[in-house]
Amino acid sequence: MLILDHLSKTYADGTRALADISLTVRAGEIVALIGGSGCGKTTLLRLIAGLDRASAGGIHLDGEGIAGPHPGVGIVFQEPRLLPWLSVADNVAFGLAALPRAERRARVAHALERVGLAEHAGRWPRDLSGGQQQRVAIARAFVAAPKVLLLDEPFSALDALTRAGLHRHLLALWEESRPTVLLVTHDVAEAVALADRAVVLRPKPGRIDDTIPLPLSRPRQPSSPGSEAAARTILASLDRSLRPEGAADRAKPDASALWW
Amino acid sequence: MAAAAAVPAARRPLRLPGGRMLVGLVLPVGLALGWEAAVRAGWAQGRLVPPPSRVLATLWGLAASGELWTHVLASLTRVAAGFGFGALAGILVGALTGTLPPVRRLIDPSLQALRAIPSIAWVPLFILWFGIFEASKITLIAVGVFFPVYLGVAGAIAGVDRKLVEVGRVFRLSRLALARRILLPAVLPATLVALRTGLGLGFMFVAAAELLGASEGLGYLLLDGQQLGKPDQIVAAILAFAALGKLCDAVLVGLTQPLARWQDTARESL
Numbered sequence: 001m002l003i004l005d006h007l008s009k010t011y012a013d014g015t016r017a018l019a020d021i022s023l024t025v026r027a028g029e030i031v032a033l034i035g036g037s038g039c040g041k042t043t044l045l046r047l048i049a050g051l052d053r054a055s056a057g058g059i060h061l062d063g064e065g066i067a068g069p070h071p072g073v074g075i076v077f078q079e080p081r082l083l084p085w086l087s088v089a090d091n092v093a094f095g096l097a098a099l100p101r102a103e104r105r106a107r108v109a110h111a112l113e114r115v116g117l118a119e120h121a122g123r124w125p126r127d128l129s130g131g132q133q134q135r136v137a138i139a140r141a142f143v144a145a146p147k148v149l150l151l152d153e154p155f156s157a158l159d160a161l162t163r164a165g166l167h168r169h170l171l172a173l174w175e176e177s178r179p180t181v182l183l184v185t186h187d188v189a190e191a192v193a194l195a196d197r198a199v200v201l202r203p204k205p206g207r208i209d210d211t212i213p214l215p216l217s218r219p220r221q222p223s224s225p226g227s228e229a230a231a232r233t234i235l236a237s238l239d240r241s242l243r244p245e246g247a248a249d250r251a252k253p254d255a256s257a258l259w260w
Numbered sequence: 261m262a263a264a265a266a267v268p269a270a271r272r273p274l275r276l277p278g279g280r281m282l283v284g285l286v287l288p289v290g291l292a293l294g295w296e297a298a299v300r301a302g303w304a305q306g307r308l309v310p311p312p313s314r315v316l317a318t319l320w321g322l323a324a325s326g327e328l329w330t331h332v333l334a335s336l337t338r339v340a341a342g343f344g345f346g347a348l349a350g351i352l353v354g355a356l357t358g359t360l361p362p363v364r365r366l367i368d369p370s371l372q373a374l375r376a377i378p379s380i381a382w383v384p385l386f387i388l389w390f391g392i393f394e395a396s397k398i399t400l401i402a403v404g405v406f407f408p409v410y411l412g413v414a415g416a417i418a419g420v421d422r423k424l425v426e427v428g429r430v431f432r433l434s435r436l437a438l439a440r441r442i443l444l445p446a447v448l449p450a451t452l453v454a455l456r457t458g459l460g461l462g463f464m465f466v467a468a469a470e471l472l473g474a475s476e477g478l479g480y481l482l483l484d485g486q487q488l489g490k491p492d493q494i495v496a497a498i499l500a501f502a503a504l505g506k507l508c509d510a511v512l513v514g515l516t517q518p519l520a521r522w523q524d525t526a527r528e529s530l
Contacts, residue, residue: 050430068432069429081423085448094427
């Protein structure tokens, strides 16, 4: 269980990025953090990854406080961030230096198989497409068997078709070890396709505005009535979150604006 | 131009492998042959600008007598020693200032100020300090090599992608592992370029040092040719310098190229 306990982050220049974020995520749950730009989504992930320190509040993973990079927490960044001097297989193995060679190899081969890149194991990252590189990054995070996997808009730079393929690869890997997943996104369709719960954030300072459960069965069809209804609910909530507080509720969800 | 580009591939003449590289030879070889012909025909005297045949004969004579190898060895030893000291110091100091900001604030301004001094200006001082023999020459070469290597290494470290460093932090690498697994490979290509620049400058300064007083070395051969009025010997020494410099550069590239094989650049075309 991942618990965010009244988290706040104020940068040195006084910018309040996050204010009083409290959230409890059960083990194995996929939560989509959704919100307009500048609402602190990435900041929140960086706090959980231990790359930045919270100004106030705490993060607890199965009762253990997190104050720095933690072996139980993995992250996939917005960009693939592969090391260009390592082959695809070595990139995936990057976090496994402590394991015996044979096990490392087996895990890497399995993960590459899962993301459909087994035949590219010996190539350089530069020889792969953007979508393939992001799959390598996902495999690199998964092989370390994290309890919590953080995804920071990992598919935002890819076209819709590639993105749908990556959603499948991600769910296939998730099925195996069922880690807790926190997915930052600004794409409502992506949240509906993947998450058990959508958490809508409100900007300036970033805080939780609304929580929408998505009790849909998997595999999900983006065109099914359930998915469409969920997408409309999230959009309405997003729209509310982006208006100044206290403004009259005149939200008219725009179904064509699936991209925020 | 457009018409030439439109010629169908089948009718394009002379598609030898390496044909493109041979094009570069047309101008120098043409000029050399032209000058040779002009001197043979008596249109030019060729006393101050010797024809290629005479230069080659001089070069051959120096090589056959073994004199050339003495000079080549002398120059090469100086460059090797100067490059070794200068590059090592450049890498060490560059790594220090690149990774430790307080050290950078302390010594980088002084080094930048020293860099503004033309290296040849040190010669009188070095001769006073280290005498007229090897020590002063090697010091001069080392100073010349130091600055480009220092700048290259410090700049490369400062330019390491923070995003890749974060990957190392996420996987909880120790400082040492971070340096070995991320910083070192990341700065390697720029370091190799800096070393090549440094080596080139090493040859520049060995010529300067030997012109200023030496009893052997290719630079001495240059000076000797000037004082005895033997332009063919000067040109022969210049050719030897060019060949030696190119050879050393090729060896350096050949030794280090495999380390930067992963780079996504147009390096092959350089």
